[in-house]
Amino acid sequence: MKLTILGCYAATPRTFTNPTSQVLEIRNHLFLIDCGEGTQVELRRNKVKFSKIKHIFISHLHGDHFYGLVGLISTFRLLNREKELHVYGPKGIKKAITLQLKLANSWTNYPLYFHELESKESQLLFEDEKVSVETIPLKHRIYANGFLFKEKPGERKLNMSAVLKRKIDVVYYKKLKRGMDMTLEDGTVIPNEELTLDPKPPRSYAFCSDTIYKPDNLPQLQGVTVLYHESTFLEAHAKLALPTGHSTAIEAGKMARDAGAQHLILGHYSTRYPDLTLFANEAKTVFDNVLTADDGKVFDFSED
Amino acid sequence: MKLTILGCYAATPRTFTNPTSQVLEIRNHLFLIDCGEGTQVELRRNKVKFSKIKHIFISHLHGDHFYGLVGLISTFRLLNREKELHVYGPKGIKKAITLQLKLANSWTNYPLYFHELESKESQLLFEDEKVSVETIPLKHRIYANGFLFKEKPGERKLNMSAVLKRKIDVVYYKKLKRGMDMTLEDGTVIPNEELTLDPKPPRSYAFCSDTIYKPDNLPQLQGVTVLYHESTFLEAHAKLALPTGHSTAIEAGKMARDAGAQHLILGHYSTRYPDLTLFANEAKTVFDNVLTADDGKVFDFSED
Structure with a gap:
């Protein structure tokens, strides 16, 4: 299980920070999670074989998680993709993308399927013999889902x-x-x-961004191997978290602690802060095993 | 008159090449022409004071000229813009942008005006006491316009x-x-x-991309100071130009020669070619004063 962070900063793309996008490699699948503006360039820059991506999961329709999708879909066409592509995201995503493709008079030459989400309960999105993907209902300013990727138990x-x-x-x-x-x-x-002998215990990855601190997701997250949880704010601006639909580093730490996660990865930082260690330090006051995402960083959990 | 090239390559954004976007500074106006994915980051990287942009001109609705617009409009909101913004582009542009803003539940907090184009004749888009902007009807795979920016004669x-x-x-x-x-x-x-004494002769800038070789635009372009003309292909692939709705470097040179332009700037290069001098060399066989656009390049025509 390997996670490549293409972008993990809040709000607008900037010269040295990218909006949210990440690639999860799990049991030979390459899943793309969120697709902020510039994602296709970051895929190239990080040398991800992005023609292998068959499933794209979009948490919500704010620009910093979504505005790179139409460009990526168009680029797949220009690269003569033939494999099917599945896009999972909030209701409305299909119209937004297809309208733009239609205006460009350039429909895709590969099968493109949209799976539109509107349920506030967790749903199974994808399953095969190796892995399953389900939504994690989040609470943000607009309808949003996280995603829980679970390996199935391997052979003895x-x-x-x-x-x-x-x-x-x-x-x-x-x-x-x-x-x-x-x-x-x-x-x-x-x-x-x-x-x-028992096989390796199956691993799991939970992506939770953007969301307020939402402990009612804890039952679903129990025992997760890796929790990626947004931490837009530090304690200094904790009052901003709830009204903007975001969390603090400490709240992310509490979610990891109370879910019994093995690792916590922080991300979706407000660009007002100069240093990522500030986030880690605050989260570590409640949970030990804290990692900080950063653009271009790769987390390899193969040995877990 | 100063032109900053933010991106000038065809098709998809890549690690080291950006799709079309450029900023024209003319008589204290800052005009943005086209807005491919990543334009807002290139504006920052090139230190353009982009809050000063009040008018954005979109040639056509292919992604490499347009997919960065919604992100830029959203970023203006996040930066608390108050000044009005005018967007000129093909019919459909308003719906594509407003649908995405609506899905994000984030309307702008500044006045945003769309001026949708569908005429195949040249139209005056903007005029004040210093400058005028009119469309140049182009011929591409979809409806497309170039733009002619003209200074008005100054005082004696x-x-x-x-x-x-x-x-x-x-x-x-x-x-x-x-x-x-x-x-x-x-x-x-x-x-x-x-x-x-006579004032400096008024200068003008014509942006022509994407288009086939279209000599019926020559009367409108007569005596232009600077012609930016796409040259997607070299002679080796000249046969591809017409069916894809593009031009060759030599065709761009002919347009400059027959318009009596002072300068020709080539751009919108296919990324199949290794070296921009190849484009300049071919165009120079028909026109002397050839410049090659490149991402981050600034052309200063203040002394012309």
Whole structure:
């Protein structure tokens, strides 16, 4: 599981800070989350093989999370994309994009599917044998969702010393990995647990931006491996958080702590602050394992 | 008259090349011409005081000339702009922008006026005592206009040696500059030409992108000071120009030559070519005074 931050600053794109966009690599999927203006250039700059992106998740329709989408969709056309593309985002996203493509008289030459969201309850958006993606209902100035990416449990691992000792034939290995008990020729049954080991626990990634501090999402987030939570403000401006629909670094820390997350990544910083360590320091007062997102930063959780 | 190139490459924004946008400073106006994705960042990077922009001219609704507009309009709001903003562009531009602002629930806090274009004849878009702006009908894959910016003739300049010799009182200077003949106390009339000199000839700037080679625009362009003309292709790919609605460097050169332009600036290069001098060399086979646009380049025509 690898996360590449293309942009993680609030409000407008600036010379050295990009609006929200990130790429999550999980079980051979490349998911794009949010797509602020300039995302397609950041994908190039960070050498992401962006033709592999098949699913784009848009949290909400503020410009700093969304205005790069139409350009990316157009560029896919110019690059002669053929693979289908799925876009998940708030109701209205389809009209906004298709109107602009229509005005340019340039419809896509690849299948483009919009999955418009309007539910305030969590919904399953995507699922295959390896991974699932569901919405996390957020509360912001406009309708917004976070996204929870979950690996499915992998196959059990062979306990090779036990397997060799019992002289199990290779043809049974696949079935053992799937949990089958072994019946020997003499009728003896060896329970699967004796021959295999638990697989790595499945990992998960929760993206929560933009939102107020919303503890009623905690049940859904319980035990998440990595929580990305917005922290637009420091305590000095805590009063601005609720009216603007944002959170503070400490609130992000509380969400990570109370969800029992393994890691917290902070992001969506207001550009009024000079230094990201200020955010980390405040969040660390309530939660230990704090990381700070920054444009171009890559977080590799392969070993977790 | 000063032209700042924010971007001048065709098709998609890339790591080191920006789509079309430029700022023309003329007689204290700051006009923005086209607004591809990333324009607001390029305005910052090139240190353009972009709060001073009051008029934005959009040639056509292909993404590489237009997808940065909604972000710029949103950023003006975040920067608490109060001055009015006028946007001139093809019919449909208003709906595309306002739909996106509405979805973000963020209308502007400053007056925003759209002037939608659909005429195939040249139209006067803006005029004050110093300058006028009119459309140049282009021919591209979709409806497109270029823009002709013209200074109005300035005041005549005092011929100080003649003025002093004739002992003209200072109170008459303003009227002399406006062309008044001078009647002395004894009734003698001194013709204005004896006391004043011609002002600098008014300068003009024509922006022509994207378009096929379109010589029927030559009457409108006669004597233009600076012609910016797209040259997407070199001769090696001349066959692509007409079907894609573009021009070659030589065609741009012919337009400059036949319009009697003083300077030609080439731009809107296909990114397939490694070197801009290739474009200049081909255009120079038909026209001498060829300049090549490049992102971040500033052309100062104050002395022309």
